[in-house]
Amino acid sequence: MTSPDSRPSPSPDGSTTDGLLSLHGPEFAADPEGVYRRLRAYGPIAPVELSPGVPGMLVTDYDVALEILRDQVRFPRDARRWQQGIPPDCPVLPIMAYRPTCNLTDDPLRSRLREAVTDALDRVDQNALRTFVERSASRLIGRMSPLGEADLRTEYALVLPLLVFNELFGCPAELGERMVAAVREVLKWENSEEANMTLGLAVLELMALKRENPGQDVTTWLMEHPAELTDEEVAHQIVMIVGAGSELAQNLIVNTLRLLLSDERFGGGLSGGSLSVEDALDEVLWTDPPLANFGISYPVEPLDFHGVRLPADQPVVISFAAANNDPSTRAEDRAGNRAHLSWGVGPHACPAQGQARIIATVAIEKLLDGLPDMELAVPAEELTWRPGFIQRALSSLPVRFPSTPEPAPPPLAEPYPVTEAGDEDVPETPTASGAEEPSAPKAPARWWRRLANWWAGDAG
Ligand code: HEM
Structure with a gap:
């Protein structure tokens, strides 16, 4: 795992003014795997911008994704506390709101x-x-x-x-x-x-x-x-x-x-x-799962998890697409293998x-x-x-x-x-x-x- 101090500074290419890599711009749509590759350098979970002005944490690691998806106690789905701070015209609100x-x-x-x-x-x-x-x-x-x-x-x-x-x-x-x-x-x-x-x-x-x-x-x-x-x-x-x-x-x-x-x-x-x-x-x-990034949870209090501090009431998003192609678990021969997420x-x-x-x-x-x-x-x-x-x-x-x-x-x-x-x-x-x-x-x-x-x- 990458320690917090050795994490790379986000590159200006495709990143936001806050230095977060954007998941809503044309760079991401054109080459999501390129963005996932850069995010993996941060460790299993990386800070991203989900929509203009909306930060989140993206899970790109296969095993960590499994751990979160199975844990309803630390990773509940209720978005109500998060959405209080989100403008009503936010484009991702209709799909993320409670x-x-x-x-x-x-x-x-x-x-x-x-x-x-x-x-x-x-x-x-x-x-x-x-x-x-x-x-x-x-x-x-x-x-x-x-x-x-x-x-x-x-x-x-x-x-x-x-x-x-x-x-x-x-x-x-x-x-x-x-x-x-x-x-x-x-x-x-x-x-x-x-x-x-x-x-x-x-x-x-x-x-x-x-x-x-x-x-x-x-x-x-x-x-x-x-x-x-x-x-x-x-x-x-x-x-x-x-x-x-x-x-x-x-x-x-x-x-x-x-x-x-x-x-x-x-x-x-x-x-x-x-x-x-x-x-x-x-x-x-x-390779191209229809639901690329979802399974969104909102820890109710700050959580130290796999070397990353997850803020309270902020979205933790599972990247099904990135986890499937996680180089540490990726099997070369996928014929007949349905262990994707x-x-x-x-x-x-x-x-x-x-x-x-x-x-x-x-x-x-x-x-x-x-x-x-x-x-x-x-x-x-x-x-x-x-x-x-x-x-x-x-x-x-x-x-x-x-x-x-x-x-x-x-x-x-x-x-x-x-x-x-x-x-x-x-x-x-x-x-x-x-x-x-x-x-x-x-x-x-x-x-x-x-x-x-x-x-x-x-x-x-
Ligand atoms: C007949 C079409 C489909 C129906 C009726 C359907 C229905 C549902 C429902 C009701 C859920 C929510 C389950 C829950 O939270 O308890 C769900 C979750 C999910 N579906 Fe489907 N689905 C369909 C097609 C697909 C397809 C084509 C995919 C992609 C391969 C897909 C991927 C997922 C995933 C990844 C989740 C879990 C999301 C999460 O963890 O929040 N579904 N689906």
Whole structure:
């Protein structure tokens, strides 16, 4: 370990006026591994700037990351004391601020919420999930294929998980379309109160529908769980699952497609490569994990830890990306090795690893089958990454392919039908549990209005 006195002075290149290395500037987006390399010279944990004027400590060491992720006592997740000193328009506040969701709370609340979330996600039938992904993929591929070119991020990977979530949550067509639009707005992370409100109201409307007429879907399972979540708690878990899950699934799909389309070992993405889609997925989980830096905790008092003083109420951020590539533990041969930290570890580890793998694998395989002669439209070196420390996400993934003569299916602005003409070859509309679904009800107005008022007071 490096002693405090022998630590290097931060270089002016990519560092802030306080001498901290920045995780929000263009240097970091262009070369995060270069920044992690410089941070490792400080020891296992280094001071950084997370967002303009927002300092934090970044953990780059694999073993230290594991120790922190497993220790809920010294490293609690509750951000409320930290956020008191943060301006309301801070761009990372929407994702870091306290909410009553399992990822941002501590026991005993965390266990109660987590139990409901894991049980509800575990009830999703894998075959039904595959059907949802295949059906959504076919629609999106059908829309792109006559055009000869596409941005696979915005036209495919961004939309597909949202369509799948609509099905998993038992969302009727028109409401589902509003939810997709609202999540897309919220995920621009422009601190949009209006988009937040629209999403909140759509979720409450969905819950009102399910209260009236429960179904075999994640919404109903959360509402009826023996942990007895309040309506507010259910709404918050839904927004968290759909928001975080769809962004991370999107990144996993895009980062893996980039590798498949640019690396000769995978045959440039097409036939002839020696490695499979699953291999590419595993490689991305090691090298470009969708959630690059998160698992944020806030020690409640100053802590001397591995030779570093961690201030009270300041964020300690786990760099899943840096820890995966920690030179002291890095195994050269990673084939079949899944010891990366990219799904998290300990009490907050991702409860949807299996589901996320199915979504990404089926989405990618369907795309490679549907557009077999697809190639990158720009050299791989010219692809750019979105700024910010939390996600490892491409700005766009432009491709071209021979166009097909078929007319494009209706644009996505039209309601996304859960069942529609043209799906007749699907014998039954699957539900999230694989069982048959009753018809949709009318929302009970008074209950809904009460919750809507609550959300309006709470949003933003
Ligand atoms: C179907 C899509 C997904 C869903 C529904 C989902 C859901 C969740 C939920 C609910 C949590 C919070 C768990 C808790 O704190 O108790 C979580 C955590 C996490 N997820 Fe996922 N996830 C999805 C996809 C992904 C993907 C693709 C990745 C990246 C490979 C990922 C990585 C993580 C990580 C690293 C954590 C732990 C973060 C922490 O320690 O704070 N997830 N996920």
